[in-house]
Amino acid sequence: MLKVGMVGMGGISTSHVRGWAQIPEAKVVAVCDIREEKAEAAAQATGGTPYLDFDEMLKCETLDIVDICLPTYLHADFAVKALDHGLHVLSEKPVSLRREDVARIYEAASRNQRRFMVAQVLRFWREYEVLREAVRSQRYGRLLSGQMTRLGNTPGWSWDNWMRDPERSGLVPFDLHIHDLDFLIYTFGKPQNVVCHRARTTEQDYFHVIYEYPGFFISTEAAWYDGDYPFQAAFRFQFEKGLLEYKGGKLTTYLPGGEVQTLENEKDANVNGINLPATNGYYNEIRYFTDCVLSGKDCEKVRPEELETVLDLIAVINTKG
Ligand SMILES: NC(=O)c1ccc[n+]([C@@H]2O[C@H](COP(=O)([O-])OP(=O)(O)OC[C@H]3O[C@@H](n4cnc5c(N)ncnc54)[C@H](O)[C@@H]3O)[C@@H](O)[C@H]2O)c1
Structure with missing residues (x-):
């Protein structure tokens, strides 16, 4: 044991x-x-x-x-x-x-x-694994664009308020955005170019980053908003022959011709869709x-050189934003 x-x-x-x-x-x-x-x-x-x-x-x-x-x-x-x-x-x-x-x-x-x-829990999160598999297999053709969102409210719950201290938490880039950025580096490697905009006060922090790769780009946003804003994590990836969307905890594929596949957890198995096992990224x-x-x-599955690339890119975002 x-x-x-x-x-x-x-x-x-x-x-x-x-x-x-x-x-x-x-x-x-x-x-x-x-x-x-x-x-x-x-x-x-x-x-x-x-x-x-x-x-x-x-x-x-x-x-x-x-x-x-x-x-x-x-x-x-x-x-x-x-x-x-x-x-x-x-x-x-x-x-x-x-x-x-x-x-x-x-x-x-x-x-x-x-x-x-x-x-890095997204590497073990079933819906993100499905997205990664779609990219690698080209199941829906070539990737054209992606959109990733991770929004929440400015934390007030952490011990000694450490999350609000840039020296101890690194704020939104290290706390929230790192999930999506780490997934991008894991799946696509290092981008060619980064375009960043940031809107920040002492009470809130929003930023929008576009990661440009040869042939496609990924638009991302992350925020701590001031107020009781509900947490949300989502993505939408546009392929030549399909759109894969994760929203409200549900993964949906929109196919040309109008077919819509909902990828459900096994407990609510949908016989027409691609069913997901009921899993938990933290357990995985x-x-x-x-x-x-x-x-x-x-x-x-989590390599040191990828972790370094993520930290290098956060340094870039922090300079530009
Ligand atoms: N993977 C995820 O989805 C996810 C979600 C939330 C937080 N996190 C990460 O987890 C970490 C912790 O975040 P949290 O939200 O649980 O913070 P938290 O403030 O709620 O918890 C941190 C705990 O550490 C304790 N602590 C502080 N100094 C200590 C010390 N020297 N020895 C022993 N205990 C000490 C505090 O008392 C507190 O209970 C952060 O790095 C954060 O980025 C990951």
Whole structure:
């Protein structure tokens, strides 16, 4: 049984707790958060021992894996510390705010012969996997254009308001847009050109970026709006012979001649459509990482050079926007 220690038991950690609970070969045996109530609540949910200090957890427990759900600016240092302690590490996105940390972390993984993976969840999200497959197989012909959206409200819920601090979160590019950008780099590689517009005040941050590739372009937008704006993630990809749209949690294909296919989860199977298994990206990424640990293989689905390219492009956006 793989013993898992989690650190940072705030917002996203609950999705990881649910994911680990579905992995028969692993168990969360320890949870750590500097806020006692968060550590205690996570201990109740997992049955793991609560800790208020990461070093103490490493000292007292014999772990195999550390799962990092900490604020962004802490990911790299905690990852290197855990790897140097001889543990495998799964870390929430983004890998870091600093490009040089990518090499630092992977060097630590290499010298300790341990697995490291950033949980870029869209790479494990069924609807985005279907889109990627359509691009690669050219099922609907050549790609002409794409549109990706990720919008929400300005966060007010994070511990110590760290998300509103550019030095600790990197704001919208690192918090929201990185999901779509990472998927683009994973699927299409580095774009030829980037066109960016940004509208920003202290209370909100919207930007629009067009990534230009040979023969097609992808228009993206991401925002933290001031107000109770509902979160939404969507895409719309235009192929020569089909339009693939993900909207309101539903994937639909519009084909020439008027045929419309709705890609449903298995529980609402649509006999005429292409049905999707009911999956969860957070579970899928944890399952994949566990399989890499068990097999001793590198987590090749998330490569360091892709993470570096993403950070390079965010640097470009931050300069232009
Ligand atoms: N993949 C996704 O869909 C997704 C969604 C939300 C957040 N995230 C990422 O997850 C990370 C955490 O975000 P969140 O929304 O859960 O933030 P959060 O503020 O809700 O949680 C962070 C937790 O870390 C704890 N913490 C801070 N310093 C600590 C330390 N030194 N030792 C132990 N615990 C410490 C805080 O008390 C807090 O409970 C961020 O990097 C964010 O980008 C990913």
